[in-house]
Amino acid sequence: MRRLVLAASLLIAAAAPAPAASEADFKTAYAAAEAAENEAGSLRNQWITTETTLKAARKQADAGDFDAATATAKEAEALAKASIFQATSEKDRWKDAEIH
Amino acid sequence: MSFSIEGFSATRRLVLQGAGAVALFGFGALAARPALAAANDTYPEAAFKQKADKDAIQALYGRTADASDKVKLDAPEIAENGAVVPISVTTTLENVTSISFFVSGNPNALAASYAIPEGTLPAVSNRLKMQQTSNVIAIVEAGGKLYSATKEVKVTVGGCGG
Amino acid sequence: MRFVLAPVLAPVLALISAALAAGVIAQAAPAADKPDPAADAKAFRNYFVTKFPSVKLEDFVNGPYSMNEDMRKQWVEKEEFPPYDFALDAGKEMFAKPFKNGKTYADCFENGGIGVRQNFPYFDAQKGEVVTLELAINRCREANGEAPLSYVKDDMASLTAYMAYTSRGKPFDIKIPDDPRALAAYENGKRYFYTRRGQLNFSCASCHVQSPGQRLRAEILAPALGILNAMPIYRSEWAGMGTISRRFITCNSQTRAVPEEAQSEDYRDLEYYLSYVSNGLPISGPGARP
Amino acid sequence: MASTIRVRAIANGDTTEVQALIQHPMDSGFVKDAQGAVIPAHFIQQLTFEHNGKAVFTADWGPAVAKDPYVKFGFKGASKGDELKVSWVDNKGASDSTTAKIQ
Numbered sequence: 080m081r082r083l084v085l086a087a088s089l090l091i092a093a094a095a096p097a098p099a100a101s102e103a104d105f106k107t108a109y110a111a112a113e114a115a116e117n118e119a120g121s122l123r124n125q126w127i128t129t130e131t132t133l134k135a136a137r138k139q140a141d142a143g144d145f146d147a148a149t150a151t152a153k154e155a156e157a158l159a160k161a162s163i164f165q166a167t168s169e170k171d172r173w174k175d176a177e178i179h
Numbered sequence: 180m181s182f183s184i185e186g187f188s189a190t191r192r193l194v195l196q197g198a199g200a201v202a203l204f205g206f207g208a209l210a211a212r213p214a215l216a217a218a219n220d221t222y223p224e225a226a227f228k229q230k231a232d233k234d235a236i237q238a239l240y241g242r243t244a245d246a247s248d249k250v251k252l253d254a255p256e257i258a259e260n261g262a263v264v265p266i267s268v269t270t271t272l273e274n275v276t277s278i279s280f281f282v283s284g285n286p287n288a289l290a291a292s293y294a295i296p297e298g299t300l301p302a303v304s305n306r307l308k309m310q311q312t313s314n315v316i317a318i319v320e321a322g323g324k325l326y327s328a329t330k331e332v333k334v335t336v337g338g339c340g341g
Numbered sequence: 342m343r344f345v346l347a348p349v350l351a352p353v354l355a356l357i358s359a360a361l362a363a364g365v366i367a368q369a370a371p372a373a374d375k376p377d378p379a380a381d382a383k384a385f386r387n388y389f390v391t392k393f394p395s396v397k398l399e400d401f402v403n404g405p406y407s408m409n410e411d412m413r414k415q416w417v418e419k420e421e422f423p424p425y426d427f428a429l430d431a432g433k434e435m436f437a438k439p440f441k442n443g444k445t446y447a448d449c450f451e452n453g454g455i456g457v458r459q460n461f462p463y464f465d466a467q468k469g470e471v472v473t474l475e476l477a478i479n480r481c482r483e484a485n486g487e488a489p490l491s492y493v494k495d496d497m498a499s500l501t502a503y504m505a506y507t508s509r510g511k512p513f514d515i516k517i518p519d520d521p522r523a524l525a526a527y528e529n530g531k532r533y534f535y536t537r538r539g540q541l542n543f544s545c546a547s548c549h550v551q552s553p554g555q556r557l558r559a560e561i562l563a564p565a566l567g568i569l570n571a572m573p574i575y576r577s578e579w580a581g582m583g584t585i586s587r588r589f590i591t592c593n594s595q596t597r598a599v600p601e602e603a604q605s606e607d608y609r610d611l612e613y614y615l616s617y618v619s620n621g622l623p624i625s626g627p628g629a630r631p
Numbered sequence: 632m633a634s635t636i637r638v639r640a641i642a643n644g645d646t647t648e649v650q651a652l653i654q655h656p657m658d659s660g661f662v663k664d665a666q667g668a669v670i671p672a673h674f675i676q677q678l679t680f681e682h683n684g685k686a687v688f689t690a691d692w693g694p695a696v697a698k699d700p701y702v703k704f705g706f707k708g709a710s711k712g713d714e715l716k717v718s719w720v721d722n723k724g725a726s727d728s729t730t731a732k733i734q
Contacts (some may be wrong), residue, residue: 260577
């Protein structure tokens with residue numbers, strides 16, 4: 080099952096568009112990713128992968144590669160959203176796994 | 180992108196790969212050559228520097244060993260962690276003068292060598308590091324000849340165990 | 342470009358959703374209205390005893406070594422001169438050494454802190470929270486004008502190693518008072534234990550309830566029953582000692598979940614839950630683990 | 632400072648069984664720290680056990696001996712109450728020694 084989650088992340092990442100991105104595009108994408116990650120944080124369900132992807136995006140932006148940085152930021156946003164989704168769907172579902 | 184599905188120990192493997200690369204430097208970088216304590220033999224520096232088991236055995240003993248069922252090597256099938264692998268050897272051979280341990284898959288094969296003077300039993304237990312799955316070779320020197328036992332120990336690290 | 346993302350995301354999330362649903366173990370019964378820790382503990386123990394009929398009850402505290410002969414042999418050899426020996430001695434020394442004000446740890450604990458490990462964590466009705474041994478140690482230090490210790494290793498692990506050692510063989514005796522706050526803490530710990538998290542989508546239970554005894558690479562997964570009895574542990578993987586906090590943090594990281602702070606409310610509640618369901622099993626700490 | 636050496640020597644008839652555990656990092660020189668810098672090799676090279684001034688066991692170690700090394704062996708000719716001297720020296724020239732009573 081975790082393969083599927085990972086595959087899903089890949090799909091999302093692959094959906095990131097290719098055309099030249101500007102610094103503004105990056106900033107928008109990054110802000111969206113950060114907002115999603117903060118939301119995951121409020122649910123105490125952040126993923127390490129999201130954190131490292133955000134960091135990678137910043138690094139690419141610092142190097143002036145806004146195409147890559149924007150794509151990476153979108154990937155981070157998708158990861159953060161997947162973690163939010165996980166937290167939401169686990170809210171009650173954990174009870175199903177409990178030993179009775 | 181690093182979405183490795185085999186993700187559990189990916190980082191660890193990278194670290195180990197890095198370690199392999201560093202191995203190229205060998206021990207040449209060792210700063211201090213110690214004054215050896217009052218021991219009755221000298222530290223076999225050259226043997227410890229050899230990479231391959233064959234070369235290390237040659238450097239330590241100047242000859243080759245024959246496999247012998249009189250050498251009993253005890254090592255786990257699968258090491259619980261490569262950082263601490265309990266390995267021991269006993270032998271029914273007479274006139275044993277030394278026992279040595281080699282790990283074929285390590286950057287330098289010779290791990291430990293023990294002098295066994297008269298009156299000391301020909302049996303040693305110790306804990307060694309293993310970088311990867313490989314053979315462990317125990318050599319017993321007895322009556323001026325070399326006898327060996329070999330066993331493969333599987334090493335895989337990582338996971339959410341423990 | 343966000344409009345591109347949305348339509349892509351929807352089916353993807355549906356996929357995840359389906360995946361999650363498919364993975365659910367369908368032995369569920371409707372949740373009781375009020376938590377019933379005693380019934381939980383009974384069912385919990387029964388699950389492991391039934392799953393591993395050849396493992397003696399008190400042997401579950403030996404974690405992976407109760408599950409595998411080859412591993413057990415390596416462990417028995419290690420225990421001849423255990424790697425936690427140095428920490429144990431350091432802890433004994435630390436425990437006896439007076440603070441600057443002349444008081445000692447013994448002044449902070451029942452029975453002078455000897456043989457009390459099995460009573461932690463407990464629910465502090467006054468503060469309305471779960472108090473672990475590590476938390477009690479640091480509160481003791483702070484009450485005596487000393488700086489708190491790191492919760493994860495070194496001094497803290499040495500101290501708890503010594504305190505566990507003096508309690509070896511004593512069965513876990515965790516109490517859950519009939520106080521809605523205590524029950525809520527217990528329930529929160531249980532929730533944390535069964536909730537999937539991290540990119541790998543594992544819960545604590547995925548490994549330690551559903552798969553103990555199985556190999557995850559070289560390692561044998563430990564059963565959740567009795568999993569804290571051997572704490573703190575010398576872990577070869579760490580090449581050193583670590584506390585319960587350290588183990589929780591490592592587990593979270595391994596599933597690629599951002600860990601919580603050591604001694605966070607979730608972690609303390611989790612420890613409360615896990616210790617409670619292991620009631621009756623002997624303290625065996627400090628332990629040695631791969 | 633507490634000794635880095637733990638020894639347990641137990642006489643059983645004519646044979647004395649010796650176990651020792653030594654506190655030492657045994658850094659291999661192949662591992663990097665969190666910052667990516669190689670941790671320099673630091674390991675015990677020689678460990679000696681002496682009974683009545685005679686070496687009964689000598690270990691030559693490389694960096695592949697595990698952290699906090701352990702060794703077990705046995706020898707003949709000692710009795711309860713005898714002293715066993717244990718000493719080590721590492722590749723940086725540091726050393727330690729202790730004397731244990733055979734039990």
